[in-house]
Amino acid sequence: MADSADIFAKCRDWTAAREARAARTYPYYRPLTESGGGAEGVVDGRRVVIAASNDYLALASDPRVVEAGGAALRRFGTSCSGSRLLNGTLALHERLEGELAAFLRQPAALVTTTGFQANLALACLLGRGDLLLLDQHSHASLLDAARLGQARHLRFRHNDRADLARLLGASGTGTGSAAGTGAWVRGGRMAVTEGLFSMGGDLADLPGLAATLAEAAPARLVVDGAHDIGLLGEHGRGAAELLGAEGSVDLITGTFSKCFGSVGGFLAGPEEVIDYLRHRGRSVLFSAAAPPAAVGAALAALGIVRAEPERRRRVLALSACLHRLLRELGWDTGSSLMPVVPVHVGDDAACLRLWQGLFDAGVFANAILPPAVPPGRAMIRLSVTAAHTERHLAVIADAFATQARTAVPRARASLPALP
Ligand code: PMP
Numbered sequence: 001m002a003d004s005a006d007i008f009a010k011c012r013d014w015t016a017a018r019e020a021r022a023a024r025t026y027p028y029y030r031p032l033t034e035s036g037g038g039a040e041g042v043v044d045g046r047r048v049v050i051a052a053s054n055d056y057l058a059l060a061s062d063p064r065v066v067e068a069g070g071a072a073l074r075r076f077g078t079s080c081s082g083s084r085l086l087n088g089t090l091a092l093h094e095r096l097e098g099e100l101a102a103f104l105r106q107p108a109a110l111v112t113t114t115g116f117q118a119n120l121a122l123a124c125l126l127g128r129g130d131l132l133l134l135d136q137h138s139h140a141s142l143l144d145a146a147r148l149g150q151a152r153h154l155r156f157r158h159n160d161r162a163d164l165a166r167l168l169g170a171s172g173t174g175t176g177s178a179a180g181t182g183a184w185v186r187g188g189r190m191a192v193t194e195g196l197f198s199m200g201g202d203l204a205d206l207p208g209l210a211a212t213l214a215e216a217a218p219a220r221l222v223v224d225g226a227h228d229i230g231l232l233g234e235h236g237r238g239a240a241e242l243l244g245a246e247g248s249v250d251l252i253t254g255t256f257s258k259c260f261g262s263v264g265g266f267l268a269g270p271e272e273v274i275d276y277l278r279h280r281g282r283s284v285l286f287s288a289a290a291p292p293a294a295v296g297a298a299l300a301a302l303g304i305v306r307a308e309p310e311r312r313r314r315v316l317a318l319s320a321c322l323h324r325l326l327r328e329l330g331w332d333t334g335s336s337l338m339p340v341v342p343v344h345v346g347d348d349a350a351c352l353r354l355w356q357g358l359f360d361a362g363v364f365a366n367a368i369l370p371p372a373v374p375p376g377r378a379m380i381r382l383s384v385t386a387a388h389t390e391r392h393l394a395v396i397a398d399a400f401a402t403q404a405r406t407a408v409p410r411a412r413a414s415l416p417a418l419p
């Protein structure tokens with residue numbers, strides 16, 4: 001039998017991870033054995049500053065959140081042992097949905113097991129003849145929703161409302177004429193973007209995208225607020241609040257795994273849309289419900305997000321400071337000052353060497369390689385949390401200073417153009 005007939009042959013032939021381990025430049029699946037409140041920990045036997053966590057508001061180790069998770073666990077056990085639809089809905093899920101909808105000023109909300117699943121559920125809105133327009137930098141879960149849905153999908157250039165307008169114009173509406181002749185969309189149109197982009201750390205041009213979509217009414221705008229709900233806006237309602245665009249967003253998706261110190265996802269929007277997702281979203285219907293501890297923790301975190309705006313202010317001040325420190329050293333940290341701090345490197349191998357150099361210097365960061373970013377755009381992704389202190393930022397900056405002088409002296413010379 002030819003080797004290619006063996007479905008497992010590709011696994012044997014795929015040597016990238018093995019080679020990286022052998023070269024001591026393998027940055028993934030490094031086990032954390034001790035966590036000191038989120039800002040420091042022991043990773044793979046080494047005490048490090050953790051600059052790789054999305055726990056932006058430092059709630060995952062907040063005693064109130066931990067206690068609420070524990071209380072839910074003791075009361076309801078470890079698992080819901082089934083889907084929300086059947087046996088897996090707790091009163092706790094419903095309470096979280098009610099409080100979340102009120103927080104986001106939306107008529108209704110649906111809690112899912114992960115943010116990835118919340119995004120996948122969007123697929124049920126996309127029928128044959130519909131068109132989905134995705135920002136080029138959209139998260140993998142949004143792309144997978146597009147692939148799963150029956151609609152045609154196209155990607156507009158990152159944050160480029162003119163390109164969105166071009167695709168909307170080319171697709172037309174309501175005529176049903178053949179593909180290739182322009183106006184081929186028979187059904188509806190929906191655009192999806194992230195509020196704060198998970199890798200670039202930049203904000204979506206929500207007002208611009210919304211204005212473009214308004215010209216193609218009734219095109220819908222969906223915003224994935226995974227990284228910005230809880231973090232941005234005076235009240236923490238995210239990028240849409242910060243940018244004054246809440247009235248233009250038709251549906252919100254998000255996660256509890258970042259600003260809410262837990263795990264789980266959500267969708268929030270019009271009552272009938274949420275009810276449809278509740279009954280038609282396959283990732284909702286056919287997967288076990290978010291477990292009690294996660295829901296209890298998310299509920300407590302939501303209360304803190306609402307009550308303690310100073311956490312947002314603190315992490316934003318710290319992240320601006322880290323951007324400044326790294327830029328002074330000559331590193332390219334993109335165009336924003338957000339707690340998602342991309343350090344653009346470009347070349348994959350240089351990025352892996354830099355990651356290892358940082359780790360050896362006591363900083364645990366994320367190495368982001370394609371396909372999470374386009375080829376040639378490898379980056380170190382740092383994230384700042386409210387648990388960091390100025391001292392932690394200094395350790396991170398010192399680690400980069402050493403790297404600039406030794407391990408990857410050419411990295412800055414080969415920076416790609418910013419998106
Ligand atoms: N959307 C975005 C933009 C994300 O960054 C992520 C997580 N990386 C998700 C959705 C998925 O969230 P979760 O971790 O809850 O599955």
